[in-house]
Amino acid sequence: MEIKFILNGKEVSTITEPSLRLLDLLREKFDLTGTKEGCGVGECGACTVLMNGKAVNSCLVLAAQVNDSEILTIEGIAKGDELHPLQKNFLLNGAVQCGFCSPGMVLSSYALLEENPNPTEEEIKDAIAGNLCRCTGYKQIIDAVKQTAKELKMEVKA
Amino acid sequence: MIDIMCEVLTPENLTDALQLLAKADSTTKILAGGTDVVVGKTQGSKRFADTVTLIDINRIEELKGIFEKDGMISIGAATTFSEICKSKLVEEKLPLLKKASSTIGSLQIRNRATIAGNFVNNAPCADTVPALLVYDASIEIKSQAATRNISLQEFLQGPYKTQLQQGELVTRILVPTPKQNYAGDFYKLGRRRAVAISRLTLAVLILLNGKEIADIKIASGAVTPIGKRFPKLEEFAKGKVMTDNLLRDLSKKMGEEVLAVTGLRWSSDYKLPVVQQMFYQLLKGIER
Numbered sequence: 001m002e003i004k005f006i007l008n009g010k011e012v013s014t015i016t017e018p019s020l021r022l023l024d025l026l027r028e029k030f031d032l033t034g035t036k037e038g039c040g041v042g043e044c045g046a047c048t049v050l051m052n053g054k055a056v057n058s059c060l061v062l063a064a065q066v067n068d069s070e071i072l073t074i075e076g077i078a079k080g081d082e083l084h085p086l087q088k089n090f091l092l093n094g095a096v097q098c099g100f101c102s103p104g105m106v107l108s109s110y111a112l113l114e115e116n117p118n119p120t121e122e123e124i125k126d127a128i129a130g131n132l133c134r135c136t137g138y139k140q141i142i143d144a145v146k147q148t149a150k151e152l153k154m155e156v157k158a
Numbered sequence: 159m160i161d162i163m164c165e166v167l168t169p170e171n172l173t174d175a176l177q178l179l180a181k182a183d184s185t186t187k188i189l190a191g192g193t194d195v196v197v198g199k200t201q202g203s204k205r206f207a208d209t210v211t212l213i214d215i216n217r218i219e220e221l222k223g224i225f226e227k228d229g230m231i232s233i234g235a236a237t238t239f240s241e242i243c244k245s246k247l248v249e250e251k252l253p254l255l256k257k258a259s260s261t262i263g264s265l266q267i268r269n270r271a272t273i274a275g276n277f278v279n280n281a282p283c284a285d286t287v288p289a290l291l292v293y294d295a296s297i298e299i300k301s302q303a304a305t306r307n308i309s310l311q312e313f314l315q316g317p318y319k320t321q322l323q324q325g326e327l328v329t330r331i332l333v334p335t336p337k338q339n340y341a342g343d344f345y346k347l348g349r350r351r352a353v354a355i356s357r358l359t360l361a362v363l364i365l366l367n368g369k370e371i372a373d374i375k376i377a378s379g380a381v382t383p384i385g386k387r388f389p390k391l392e393e394f395a396k397g398k399v400m401t402d403n404l405l406r407d408l409s410k411k412m413g414e415e416v417l418a419v420t421g422l423r424w425s426s427d428y429k430l431p432v433v434q435q436m437f438y439q440l441l442k443g444i445e446r
Contacts, residue, residue, distance in 0.1 A: 017161045018165065018166040019161055019162045019212070020160075021161075021162075024160060028159050041197045041200065042263070043264075043353050055269060056266050056270050057267070059200075061270070062166055062192065062196065062212075062214075063166075064168055064214060065166070065189075065192070065214055065216060067168065108266070126265065127265055129265065129352035129353065130263065130264020130266040130353055
Protein backbone atom coordinates (compact mmCIF):
# COMPACT_ATOMS: atom_id res chain seq x y z
CA MET A 1 0.00 0.00 0.00
CA GLU A 2 1.03 3.61 -0.36
CA ILE A 3 1.33 5.60 2.84
CA LYS A 4 1.93 9.30 3.35
CA PHE A 5 3.17 10.86 6.54
CA ILE A 6 5.35 13.62 7.92
CA LEU A 7 8.79 12.34 8.82
CA ASN A 8 11.05 14.68 10.75
CA GLY A 9 9.17 17.68 9.41
CA LYS A 10 9.09 16.59 5.76
CA GLU A 11 6.17 15.11 3.92
CA VAL A 12 7.09 11.66 2.64
CA SER A 13 5.33 8.83 0.88
CA THR A 14 6.34 5.26 0.26
CA ILE A 15 5.00 1.94 -0.94
CA THR A 16 5.14 -0.56 1.89
CA GLU A 17 3.73 -3.78 3.20
CA PRO A 18 0.89 -2.64 5.52
CA SER A 19 1.96 -4.84 8.41
CA LEU A 20 5.63 -3.89 8.39
CA ARG A 21 6.63 -2.44 11.76
CA LEU A 22 7.29 1.30 11.88
CA LEU A 23 10.71 0.42 13.29
CA ASP A 24 11.61 -1.48 10.12
CA LEU A 25 10.01 1.10 7.88
CA LEU A 26 12.28 3.77 9.36
CA ARG A 27 15.45 1.69 9.34
CA GLU A 28 15.06 -0.15 6.05
CA LYS A 29 13.05 2.17 3.79
CA PHE A 30 14.30 5.52 5.08
CA ASP A 31 17.76 4.48 6.31
CA LEU A 32 17.09 6.14 9.64
CA THR A 33 19.09 3.71 11.73
CA GLY A 34 19.17 5.91 14.83
CA THR A 35 16.02 4.11 15.92
CA LYS A 36 17.22 0.88 17.53
CA GLU A 37 15.62 -2.49 18.00
CA GLY A 38 16.12 -3.91 21.48
CA CYS A 39 13.49 -6.33 22.72
CA GLY A 40 10.99 -6.02 19.88
CA VAL A 41 8.07 -6.45 22.30
CA GLY A 42 7.58 -2.98 23.73
CA GLU A 43 9.52 -3.41 26.95
CA CYS A 44 12.88 -1.70 26.43
CA GLY A 45 12.10 1.58 24.66
CA ALA A 46 15.17 1.48 22.36
CA CYS A 47 12.86 1.94 19.36
CA THR A 48 11.01 4.94 20.84
CA VAL A 49 9.93 7.58 18.32
CA LEU A 50 7.35 10.32 18.61
CA MET A 51 4.07 9.74 16.84
CA ASN A 52 1.90 12.86 16.74
CA GLY A 53 4.05 14.23 19.55
CA LYS A 54 3.72 11.19 21.80
CA ALA A 55 6.42 8.68 22.65
CA VAL A 56 5.59 5.26 21.23
CA ASN A 57 7.43 1.99 20.70
CA SER A 58 7.96 1.82 16.94
CA CYS A 59 8.16 -1.99 17.19
CA LEU A 60 4.44 -2.04 18.05
CA VAL A 61 3.15 0.31 15.34
CA LEU A 62 2.36 -1.02 11.88
CA ALA A 63 3.06 0.88 8.68
CA ALA A 64 -0.64 1.14 7.83
CA GLN A 65 -1.23 2.91 11.14
CA VAL A 66 1.41 5.52 10.31
CA ASN A 67 -0.53 6.83 7.32
CA ASP A 68 -1.38 10.55 7.78
CA SER A 69 0.56 10.81 11.04
CA GLU A 70 3.58 12.79 12.11
CA ILE A 71 6.73 10.90 13.09
CA LEU A 72 9.80 12.35 14.76
CA THR A 73 12.96 10.26 15.09
CA ILE A 74 16.31 10.99 16.71
CA GLU A 75 17.58 12.22 13.32
CA GLY A 76 14.97 14.97 13.38
CA ILE A 77 15.73 16.88 16.56
CA ALA A 78 19.10 18.55 15.84
CA LYS A 79 19.10 21.82 13.91
CA GLY A 80 21.51 21.01 11.10
CA ASP A 81 24.91 20.56 12.77
CA GLU A 82 23.73 22.01 16.04
CA LEU A 83 22.74 19.36 18.54
CA HIS A 84 19.47 19.64 20.40
CA PRO A 85 20.10 20.79 24.01
CA LEU A 86 19.10 17.31 25.21
CA GLN A 87 21.71 15.68 22.98
CA LYS A 88 24.36 18.15 24.13
CA ASN A 89 23.51 17.63 27.79
CA PHE A 90 23.46 13.84 27.47
CA LEU A 91 27.06 14.14 26.27
CA LEU A 92 28.09 16.69 28.92
CA ASN A 93 26.62 14.60 31.73
CA GLY A 94 28.15 11.30 30.66
CA ALA A 95 24.66 9.94 30.01
CA VAL A 96 25.82 8.06 26.89
CA GLN A 97 27.99 4.97 27.14
CA CYS A 98 27.20 2.30 24.58
CA GLY A 99 24.56 4.61 23.13
CA PHE A 100 22.00 1.97 22.26
CA CYS A 101 19.31 3.38 24.55
CA SER A 102 20.21 7.02 23.88
CA PRO A 103 17.94 7.77 20.90
CA GLY A 104 14.93 6.42 22.79
CA MET A 105 15.96 8.12 26.02
CA VAL A 106 16.40 11.45 24.26
CA LEU A 107 13.04 11.18 22.50
CA SER A 108 11.16 10.20 25.67
CA SER A 109 12.78 13.18 27.39
CA TYR A 110 11.97 15.40 24.41
CA ALA A 111 8.28 14.45 24.58
CA LEU A 112 8.30 15.12 28.33
CA LEU A 113 9.82 18.60 28.02
CA GLU A 114 7.46 19.54 25.19
CA GLU A 115 4.52 18.77 27.45
CA ASN A 116 6.01 19.69 30.81
CA PRO A 117 8.93 22.16 30.59
CA ASN A 118 9.48 22.02 34.34
CA PRO A 119 9.38 18.36 35.39
CA THR A 120 10.14 17.05 38.87
CA GLU A 121 12.61 14.19 39.26
CA GLU A 122 9.66 11.78 39.71
CA GLU A 123 8.10 13.03 36.48
CA ILE A 124 11.39 12.52 34.63
CA LYS A 125 11.66 9.00 36.03
CA ASP A 126 8.10 8.24 34.97
CA ALA A 127 8.72 9.56 31.45
CA ILE A 128 11.78 7.34 30.94
CA ALA A 129 10.48 4.32 32.88
CA GLY A 130 9.89 2.58 29.55
CA ASN A 131 13.49 3.08 28.42
CA LEU A 132 16.04 0.60 29.69
CA CYS A 133 19.71 1.55 30.06
CA ARG A 134 22.22 -1.12 31.04
CA CYS A 135 25.38 1.03 31.01
CA THR A 136 25.53 4.37 32.73
CA GLY A 137 22.53 3.86 34.92
CA TYR A 138 19.88 6.50 35.13
CA LYS A 139 21.37 9.23 37.31
CA GLN A 140 23.40 10.85 34.53
CA ILE A 141 20.40 10.68 32.21
CA ILE A 142 18.10 12.31 34.76
CA ASP A 143 20.74 14.99 35.39
CA ALA A 144 20.93 15.69 31.65
CA VAL A 145 17.16 16.11 31.41
CA LYS A 146 17.13 18.40 34.47
CA GLN A 147 19.91 20.56 33.06
CA THR A 148 18.13 20.81 29.71
CA ALA A 149 14.89 21.87 31.38
CA LYS A 150 16.80 24.58 33.24
CA GLU A 151 18.52 25.83 30.08
CA LEU A 152 15.35 25.86 28.02
CA LYS A 153 13.61 27.84 30.76
CA MET A 154 16.41 30.41 30.73
CA GLU A 155 16.16 30.62 26.97
CA VAL A 156 12.44 31.38 27.23
CA LYS A 157 13.15 34.11 29.80
CA ALA A 158 15.98 35.63 27.75
CA MET B 159 13.03 -6.86 9.33
CA ILE B 160 9.72 -8.10 10.61
CA ASP B 161 6.53 -8.04 8.61
CA ILE B 162 3.75 -9.75 10.53
CA MET B 163 2.15 -10.59 7.17
CA CYS B 164 -1.36 -9.37 7.74
CA GLU B 165 -3.72 -7.32 5.71
CA VAL B 166 -4.46 -4.15 7.69
CA LEU B 167 -7.82 -2.47 7.17
CA THR B 168 -8.24 1.07 8.44
CA PRO B 169 -11.94 2.01 8.53
CA GLU B 170 -12.65 5.69 9.16
CA ASN B 171 -15.95 5.23 11.00
CA LEU B 172 -17.91 2.73 13.03
CA THR B 173 -20.36 1.81 10.27
CA ASP B 174 -17.50 0.81 7.98
CA ALA B 175 -15.76 -1.11 10.75
CA LEU B 176 -18.91 -3.09 11.61
CA GLN B 177 -19.48 -3.81 7.95
CA LEU B 178 -15.93 -5.19 7.63
CA LEU B 179 -16.44 -7.24 10.79
CA ALA B 180 -19.73 -8.64 9.54
CA LYS B 181 -17.95 -10.07 6.52
CA ALA B 182 -14.98 -11.33 8.51
CA ASP B 183 -14.32 -14.74 10.00
CA SER B 184 -12.13 -15.84 12.91
CA THR B 185 -8.95 -15.06 10.96
CA THR B 186 -9.69 -11.35 11.43
CA LYS B 187 -8.74 -9.59 14.65
CA ILE B 188 -9.22 -6.04 15.89
CA LEU B 189 -6.04 -3.96 16.17
CA ALA B 190 -5.82 -0.89 18.39
CA GLY B 191 -2.61 -0.12 20.29
CA GLY B 192 -0.90 -3.27 19.04
CA THR B 193 0.59 -3.96 22.46
CA ASP B 194 -1.04 -7.39 22.46
CA VAL B 195 -1.68 -8.24 18.79
CA VAL B 196 1.61 -7.04 17.30
CA VAL B 197 3.64 -8.58 20.14
CA GLY B 198 1.64 -11.80 19.80
CA LYS B 199 2.27 -11.92 16.07
CA THR B 200 6.00 -11.16 16.27
CA GLN B 201 6.40 -13.71 19.07
CA GLY B 202 4.44 -16.35 17.20
CA SER B 203 1.76 -16.62 19.90
CA LYS B 204 -0.77 -19.39 19.32
CA ARG B 205 -3.60 -16.95 20.02
CA PHE B 206 -2.87 -15.16 16.75
CA ALA B 207 -1.57 -18.08 14.68
CA ASP B 208 -4.60 -17.98 12.34
CA THR B 209 -4.84 -14.19 12.16
CA VAL B 210 -4.32 -12.87 8.63
CA THR B 211 -6.40 -9.69 8.70
CA LEU B 212 -6.35 -6.83 11.18
CA ILE B 213 -8.96 -4.11 11.47
CA ASP B 214 -7.28 -1.01 12.90
CA ILE B 215 -9.83 0.97 14.95
CA ASN B 216 -7.63 3.98 15.76
CA ARG B 217 -9.28 6.27 13.23
CA ILE B 218 -12.80 5.74 14.49
CA GLU B 219 -14.00 8.83 16.35
CA GLU B 220 -17.04 6.99 17.81
CA LEU B 221 -14.68 4.75 19.77
CA LYS B 222 -12.84 7.61 21.44
CA GLY B 223 -13.36 10.14 24.18
CA ILE B 224 -14.66 10.23 27.74
CA PHE B 225 -17.88 11.98 28.65
CA GLU B 226 -20.75 11.90 31.13
CA LYS B 227 -24.33 11.43 30.01
CA ASP B 228 -27.50 10.40 31.87
CA GLY B 229 -25.65 9.43 35.03
CA MET B 230 -23.14 7.29 33.13
CA ILE B 231 -19.51 7.92 32.39
CA SER B 232 -18.88 6.67 28.87
CA ILE B 233 -15.34 5.76 27.80
CA GLY B 234 -14.61 4.97 24.17
CA ALA B 235 -13.19 1.48 23.64
CA ALA B 236 -10.16 2.86 21.77
CA THR B 237 -9.33 5.46 24.43
CA THR B 238 -5.68 5.13 25.42
CA PHE B 239 -4.51 4.88 29.01
CA SER B 240 -2.67 8.19 28.64
CA GLU B 241 -5.99 9.81 27.71
CA ILE B 242 -7.66 8.17 30.71
CA CYS B 243 -4.86 9.33 33.02
CA LYS B 244 -5.29 12.91 31.77
CA SER B 245 -9.09 12.99 32.03
CA LYS B 246 -10.38 15.34 34.76
CA LEU B 247 -13.65 13.40 34.80
CA VAL B 248 -11.87 10.11 35.51
CA GLU B 249 -9.62 11.74 38.09
CA GLU B 250 -12.59 13.17 39.94
CA LYS B 251 -15.19 10.40 39.63
CA LEU B 252 -13.20 7.22 39.03
CA PRO B 253 -9.87 7.71 40.84
CA LEU B 254 -9.18 3.97 41.06
CA LEU B 255 -9.40 3.68 37.28
CA LYS B 256 -6.90 6.50 36.94
CA LYS B 257 -4.56 4.84 39.41
CA ALA B 258 -4.84 1.44 37.72
CA SER B 259 -4.30 3.00 34.28
CA SER B 260 -1.22 4.86 35.45
CA THR B 261 0.43 1.60 36.58
CA ILE B 262 0.19 0.04 33.13
CA GLY B 263 3.39 -0.62 31.19
CA SER B 264 5.35 2.51 30.40
CA LEU B 265 4.40 5.87 28.94
CA GLN B 266 5.07 4.47 25.45
CA ILE B 267 2.63 1.63 26.16
CA ARG B 268 0.03 3.92 27.76
CA ASN B 269 0.21 6.20 24.73
CA ARG B 270 -0.95 3.33 22.50
CA ALA B 271 -2.72 0.68 24.57
CA THR B 272 -6.48 1.06 24.91
CA ILE B 273 -8.94 0.32 27.68
CA ALA B 274 -10.99 -2.24 25.75
CA GLY B 275 -7.78 -3.91 24.63
CA ASN B 276 -6.95 -4.41 28.29
CA PHE B 277 -9.88 -6.76 28.96
CA VAL B 278 -11.08 -7.90 25.55
CA ASN B 279 -8.63 -10.82 25.57
CA ASN B 280 -9.41 -11.41 29.29
CA ALA B 281 -5.82 -11.85 30.36
CA PRO B 282 -5.88 -12.37 34.13
CA CYS B 283 -3.31 -9.62 34.62
CA ALA B 284 -5.39 -6.82 33.05
CA ASP B 285 -4.78 -3.95 35.46
CA THR B 286 -7.94 -1.93 34.90
CA VAL B 287 -10.31 -4.87 35.40
CA PRO B 288 -10.49 -4.82 39.24
CA ALA B 289 -11.01 -1.04 39.15
CA LEU B 290 -13.75 -1.33 36.53
CA LEU B 291 -15.39 -4.16 38.50
CA VAL B 292 -15.69 -2.18 41.74
CA TYR B 293 -17.25 0.65 39.75
CA ASP B 294 -19.83 -1.83 38.33
CA ALA B 295 -18.77 -1.15 34.75
CA SER B 296 -20.70 -2.52 31.83
CA ILE B 297 -19.77 -2.52 28.18
CA GLU B 298 -21.54 -1.67 24.98
CA ILE B 299 -21.03 -4.18 22.18
CA LYS B 300 -22.06 -3.57 18.60
CA SER B 301 -22.38 -5.67 15.52
CA GLN B 302 -23.85 -4.66 12.19
CA ALA B 303 -27.16 -6.18 13.30
CA ALA B 304 -27.45 -5.17 16.94
CA THR B 305 -26.24 -3.32 20.01
CA ARG B 306 -26.13 -4.96 23.41
CA ASN B 307 -25.00 -4.00 26.88
CA ILE B 308 -23.53 -6.49 29.30
CA SER B 309 -21.84 -6.14 32.68
CA LEU B 310 -18.07 -6.50 32.56
CA GLN B 311 -18.20 -9.34 35.08
CA GLU B 312 -20.54 -11.33 32.81
CA PHE B 313 -18.44 -10.48 29.76
CA LEU B 314 -15.35 -12.02 31.35
CA GLN B 315 -16.05 -15.74 31.05
CA GLY B 316 -12.77 -17.39 31.88
CA PRO B 317 -9.05 -16.90 31.33
CA TYR B 318 -8.69 -15.62 27.74
CA LYS B 319 -12.43 -16.24 27.16
CA THR B 320 -15.12 -13.58 26.82
CA GLN B 321 -18.71 -13.29 25.62
CA LEU B 322 -17.63 -11.47 22.46
CA GLN B 323 -19.16 -13.12 19.40
CA GLN B 324 -17.96 -13.24 15.83
CA GLY B 325 -18.73 -9.92 14.12
CA GLU B 326 -18.96 -7.97 17.38
CA LEU B 327 -16.91 -5.02 18.56
CA VAL B 328 -16.65 -3.54 22.05
CA THR B 329 -17.54 0.11 21.44
CA ARG B 330 -17.78 1.79 24.83
CA ILE B 331 -17.25 1.18 28.52
CA LEU B 332 -20.07 2.51 30.69
CA VAL B 333 -19.63 3.28 34.36
CA PRO B 334 -22.48 4.59 36.52
CA THR B 335 -21.29 7.92 37.94
CA PRO B 336 -20.66 7.20 41.64
CA LYS B 337 -23.30 9.18 43.50
CA GLN B 338 -21.98 8.91 47.00
CA ASN B 339 -18.63 9.58 48.46
CA TYR B 340 -16.89 6.24 48.29
CA ALA B 341 -13.34 6.07 49.54
CA GLY B 342 -11.14 3.51 47.90
CA ASP B 343 -7.79 2.41 46.61
CA PHE B 344 -6.11 0.20 44.04
CA TYR B 345 -2.94 -1.76 44.60
CA LYS B 346 -0.70 -3.50 42.10
CA LEU B 347 2.14 -5.81 42.92
CA GLY B 348 4.55 -6.53 40.09
CA ARG B 349 8.19 -7.56 40.00
CA ARG B 350 9.16 -3.93 39.57
CA ARG B 351 7.36 -0.62 39.31
CA ALA B 352 7.47 0.02 35.56
CA VAL B 353 6.69 -2.27 32.63
CA ALA B 354 5.68 -5.04 34.99
CA ILE B 355 3.09 -7.74 34.51
CA SER B 356 0.92 -7.75 37.62
CA ARG B 357 1.25 -10.59 40.06
CA LEU B 358 -1.54 -9.31 42.29
CA THR B 359 -4.00 -6.48 41.94
CA LEU B 360 -6.75 -5.49 44.34
CA ALA B 361 -9.34 -2.73 44.28
CA VAL B 362 -11.61 -1.69 47.15
CA LEU B 363 -14.34 0.94 47.46
CA ILE B 364 -15.93 1.68 50.81
CA LEU B 365 -18.86 3.91 51.71
CA LEU B 366 -18.62 4.84 55.38
CA ASN B 367 -21.47 5.99 57.54
CA GLY B 368 -19.54 7.32 60.50
CA LYS B 369 -17.44 4.29 61.41
CA GLU B 370 -19.91 1.83 59.93
CA ILE B 371 -19.35 0.21 56.54
CA ALA B 372 -22.52 1.16 54.65
CA ASP B 373 -21.30 -0.39 51.41
CA ILE B 374 -18.14 -2.11 50.20
CA LYS B 375 -16.96 -3.38 46.84
CA ILE B 376 -13.97 -5.64 46.51
CA ALA B 377 -12.33 -6.95 43.35
CA SER B 378 -9.17 -8.81 42.46
CA GLY B 379 -7.14 -9.23 39.30
CA ALA B 380 -4.03 -11.26 38.40
CA VAL B 381 -4.14 -13.22 41.67
CA THR B 382 -7.36 -14.95 40.58
CA PRO B 383 -7.77 -16.74 37.22
CA ILE B 384 -9.91 -13.83 36.02
CA GLY B 385 -10.80 -10.50 37.62
CA LYS B 386 -13.68 -11.00 40.05
CA ARG B 387 -15.75 -9.43 42.80
CA PHE B 388 -16.15 -10.96 46.24
CA PRO B 389 -19.90 -10.79 47.03
CA LYS B 390 -19.73 -13.07 50.09
CA LEU B 391 -17.05 -10.99 51.71
CA GLU B 392 -18.83 -7.77 50.77
CA GLU B 393 -22.04 -8.99 52.42
CA PHE B 394 -20.12 -10.06 55.52
CA ALA B 395 -18.54 -6.60 55.88
CA LYS B 396 -21.65 -4.52 55.28
CA GLY B 397 -23.16 -2.93 58.38
CA LYS B 398 -20.13 -3.70 60.54
CA VAL B 399 -18.09 -1.09 62.38
CA MET B 400 -14.66 -0.52 60.86
CA THR B 401 -12.38 -1.59 63.71
CA ASP B 402 -8.85 -2.91 63.38
CA ASN B 403 -10.11 -6.34 64.39
CA LEU B 404 -12.67 -6.31 61.59
CA LEU B 405 -10.03 -5.31 59.03
CA ARG B 406 -7.79 -8.16 60.18
CA ASP B 407 -10.71 -10.55 60.02
CA LEU B 408 -11.67 -9.34 56.52
CA SER B 409 -8.08 -9.72 55.32
CA LYS B 410 -7.90 -13.27 56.62
CA LYS B 411 -11.18 -14.12 54.91
CA MET B 412 -10.01 -12.44 51.70
CA GLY B 413 -6.99 -14.73 51.64
CA GLU B 414 -9.19 -17.77 52.20
CA GLU B 415 -11.56 -16.72 49.40
CA VAL B 416 -8.69 -16.18 46.95
CA LEU B 417 -7.29 -19.57 47.88
CA ALA B 418 -10.71 -21.15 47.37
CA VAL B 419 -10.82 -19.71 43.83
CA THR B 420 -7.27 -20.51 42.77
CA GLY B 421 -6.83 -23.78 44.64
CA LEU B 422 -3.58 -24.61 46.36
CA ARG B 423 -0.62 -23.81 44.12
CA TRP B 424 3.13 -23.94 44.54
CA SER B 425 3.06 -20.18 45.05
CA SER B 426 0.27 -20.19 47.65
CA ASP B 427 2.63 -20.13 50.64
CA TYR B 428 3.97 -16.87 49.33
CA LYS B 429 0.88 -15.35 47.83
CA LEU B 430 -1.58 -15.98 50.65
CA PRO B 431 0.15 -13.82 53.28
CA VAL B 432 0.88 -11.18 50.61
CA VAL B 433 -2.79 -10.98 49.59
CA GLN B 434 -3.82 -10.70 53.22
CA GLN B 435 -1.23 -8.07 54.05
CA MET B 436 -1.94 -6.07 50.86
CA PHE B 437 -5.64 -6.14 51.52
CA TYR B 438 -5.17 -5.12 55.15
CA GLN B 439 -2.97 -2.20 54.15
CA LEU B 440 -5.46 -1.11 51.50
CA LEU B 441 -8.26 -1.10 54.08
CA LYS B 442 -6.05 0.65 56.63
CA GLY B 443 -5.17 3.32 54.09
CA ILE B 444 -8.82 3.91 53.31
CA GLU B 445 -9.69 4.12 57.03
CA ARG B 446 -7.18 6.98 57.41
